[in-house]
Amino acid sequence: MSFLSEARLEDRFEPFVAFQDALGFIPNLLQAQTLLPRVVEAQAMLERAVRLREGAIPRVQKERILLSIAADRQDTYCMALDSSVLSSLGSSHGQIDDLLNDYRNADLSAADVASLQFCLKLSRHAPSLCWEDIEALRTCGFGDESIFEVVVVTALAVYRCVLSMGLGPEPDFEPRKLPSMRIDQPRGPAPHGLLPDAHQGAQRKGPYVPAPYLSAKTFAPFAVIQKSHGFIPNFFRAQTLRPDLLEAQLEAVDRILLPKDALTRVQKECILLAVSAANLNSYCVAIHCNMLRGSGMPSEDGDQIAVDHHESNLPDPDKALLDFAVKLGTRGSDISSEDVVKLKTLGFTEEQILECVVVTAFNNFANTVQMGLGIEPDFAPPPVFEKNKVHLSSGAVTPMQVDGAVRLVDTLRDADAQLVAQAQGGSLEAFEELVRRHTQLIYRTLMAILGNPTDSQDAMQDTLLNAFKHIRGFQGRSKFSTWLVSIARNTALLHLRGRRNVESLDQSDYEEDGDFRPRQVRAWQDDPEQCHSKSEIRQLVERGLLQLPAKYRVVVILRDIQQLSADEVSRQLGLSVPAVKTRLLRGRLMMREWLSPHFTVSTKGAVQ
Amino acid sequence: MITCEEFFAEFADYLEDQVSPEVRQELELHLAQCRACQVLYDTSLKTVKIVTESSSFELPHSVSDPIIDRVMAKLRTDRG
Numbered sequence: 228m229s230f231l232s233e234a235r236l237e238d239r240f241e242p243f244v245a246f247q248d249a250l251g252f253i254p255n256l257l258q259a260q261t262l263l264p265r266v267v268e269a270q271a272m273l274e275r276a277v278r279l280r281e282g283a284i285p286r287v288q289k290e291r292i293l294l295s296i297a298a299d300r301q302d303t304y305c306m307a308l309d310s311s312v313l314s315s316l317g318s319s320h321g322q323i324d325d326l327l328n329d330y331r332n333a334d335l336s337a338a339d340v341a342s343l344q345f346c347l348k349l350s351r352h353a354p355s356l357c358w359e360d361i362e363a364l365r366t367c368g369f370g371d372e373s374i375f376e377v378v379v380v381t382a383l384a385v386y387r388c389v390l391s392m393g394l395g396p397e398p399d400f401e402p403r404k405l406p407s408m409r410i411d412q413p414r415g416p417a418p419h420g421l422l423p424d425a426h427q428g429a430q431r432k433g434p435y436v437p438a439p440y441l442s443a444k445t446f447a448p449f450a451v452i453q454k455s456h457g458f459i460p461n462f463f464r465a466q467t468l469r470p471d472l473l474e475a476q477l478e479a480v481d482r483i484l485l486p487k488d489a490l491t492r493v494q495k496e497c498i499l500l501a502v503s504a505a506n507l508n509s510y511c512v513a514i515h516c517n518m519l520r521g522s523g524m525p526s527e528d529g530d531q532i533a534v535d536h537h538e539s540n541l542p543d544p545d546k547a548l549l550d551f552a553v554k555l556g557t558r559g560s561d562i563s564s565e566d567v568v569k570l571k572t573l574g575f576t577e578e579q580i581l582e583c584v585v586v587t588a589f590n591n592f593a594n595t596v597q598m599g600l601g602i603e604p605d606f607a608p609p610p611v612f613e614k615n616k617v618h619l620s621s622g623a624v625t626p627m628q629v630d631g632a633v634r635l636v637d638t639l640r641d642a643d644a645q646l647v648a649q650a651q652g653g654s655l656e657a658f659e660e661l662v663r664r665h666t667q668l669i670y671r672t673l674m675a676i677l678g679n680p681t682d683s684q685d686a687m688q689d690t691l692l693n694a695f696k697h698i699r700g701f702q703g704r705s706k707f708s709t710w711l712v713s714i715a716r717n718t719a720l721l722h723l724r725g726r727r728n729v730e731s732l733d734q735s736d737y738e739e740d741g742d743f744r745p746r747q748v749r750a751w752q753d754d755p756e757q758c759h760s761k762s763e764i765r766q767l768v769e770r771g772l773l774q775l776p777a778k779y780r781v782v783v784i785l786r787d788i789q790q791l792s793a794d795e796v797s798r799q800l801g802l803s804v805p806a807v808k809t810r811l812l813r814g815r816l817m818m819r820e821w822l823s824p825h826f827t828v829s830t831k832g833a834v835q
Numbered sequence: 836m837i838t839c840e841e842f843f844a845e846f847a848d849y850l851e852d853q854v855s856p857e858v859r860q861e862l863e864l865h866l867a868q869c870r871a872c873q874v875l876y877d878t879s880l881k882t883v884k885i886v887t888e889s890s891s892f893e894l895p896h897s898v899s900d901p902i903i904d905r906v907m908a909k910l911r912t913d914r915g
Contacts, residue, residue: 257861287899364837434855437857438855438857439857440837440857440860440861442837442841442844443841443844444838444844445841453844459856464855464858465855592877603855610843655907655910655911655914658910659903659907662903662906665901666894666899666903667893667894668895670892670894670899671892674892684894684902687899687902688902688905688906691902691906692906692909692910695906695910707840707877744843744845745875746876747871747874748874748875749874750877750878751877751878751881752875755881755885756884756885756888764885764889765889765890765891768885768886768889768891769889769891769892769899772886772891772892782903783886784891784892787883787886787887788887788889788890788892790893808847808851809847811847812846812847815850815879815881815882815883815886816882818886819878819879819882820883822882823878826878826881
């Protein structure tokens, strides 16, 4: 028996049939997940596409990768299973023992040795992977597709090991008795100097393999992601070289991450965020911070989970769930049935615990693919994460083991920090200086929401008074300017309550505006600003901005006029970055239509 | 070649110069052939430039200073 109960599924259950056909039996690892048949399907789809189907590298080499990683992670369950599969494919017992001990003695071709070396590095020290490792594979004759497969097979090996550590299934076979002691290679973090330096601008970046263009129109799964996420993350775009492997992952996402029958979507996103952070994967941290922001969680709460979830506002049971997931995701061999019992006593159901294990496993799959393919970020990670990353990895045995709690306020680099501390201590001079620094930001935020100067100037006074009243409550979990904008926003919204026909800032973009298309306009002059004075143009732009719906106006003003980054605007307005981008484009195109009559080629230059 | 609809799906990121080399290549291939999308791209770029450089809603010191002074005076009086 594994850590959790099992359900009896029909022998005709499709994934079981597939395994019966491919291996001749149904592994206990699948039986251990039968409480949620959808996650069994997810694993079966990944295994079929990544491992069983004919691809660019031979099946036997894929099995060697799986076995070597299982051995490296001391995963006795997978070691027994994969040894038996390799044996059935014709590998000698001697060679299997060599693989279990040290692959370099296993009498393999130079190319096979190189790929195992690569896979073990990716499995162990993913953040230290770089172009040189990819080049090493290429010199051994690996092409783009083979490299792609090597990475995804490694990810599958990681996925299976996390599952087996978290579920504790009985071995399917007697583990092989090893003739000699395993030569233990150093584990833990990479030696100093191997971790990539975030500030080395010259370092060549990914992605490591080309990604042919696919659109939502020609590749249906992209249309589905576009709808569910509001955009297509680079994680998926970067994998278009192999649509078959990409589709299998999307099927897995569909079965593991989207359902809400066990854990909630927010709980799963928190797991993905906390474990990705522990794995030092800033790409996935940025994505999941954004997903949480999009689901209504304040940005500073998501940032806090990335840095240290113990200090977050989550309820205690959810913190314990994240403790479990982080332990499983970073040092799975330490997991025992006691960890599972602890979650049960906190009120989690077996289905929820199973899902937590599977989400953690899938997270590590995704982290491995991202690092292995060098996929470029969609968004900036939280500013504190970059700094902590260096701190956390520099000596700790496991990334999350740091002395004491990490608070955002200690680590955030904010030019206002010193003045804020003085103002919190009661210095009016410091407060006045802060206010003068941010006058334009406050005023523009108010204009963006209220849309008229008199009201905005009134609201400005109230904003400043409110800011002073509450400044002691500012904990430094965000930048001071972000906090100030939220005070301005709340003050403006209070002013709006007195008005009729209030426009909502929070309307969703996807439903109502799904089919937006820009209207055709005629070509403009080469240098449209030449024919108008600066003040004419300013008046024209201001009038145009004031006739935009408020939710677009806010984004255009903060992004294009105040010139904040998309990430900053997203934090200030409590929107995801994709939502900010959608609104920004819409607002810009509306401005374009507004300006067009004044700048088209035939217009003789007068502002009407 | 990609359609105008596919071009528009990538347009927000293209305008921000945030597309991969492969996507950029497709978009530029389309742009070279499609007058309507060329105009869309050119006029949008000019719009962003005009809006960005307009200094709209800049509050002159002559207006902001009295507001700040009033607030600071009130805070000082409240403190006594």
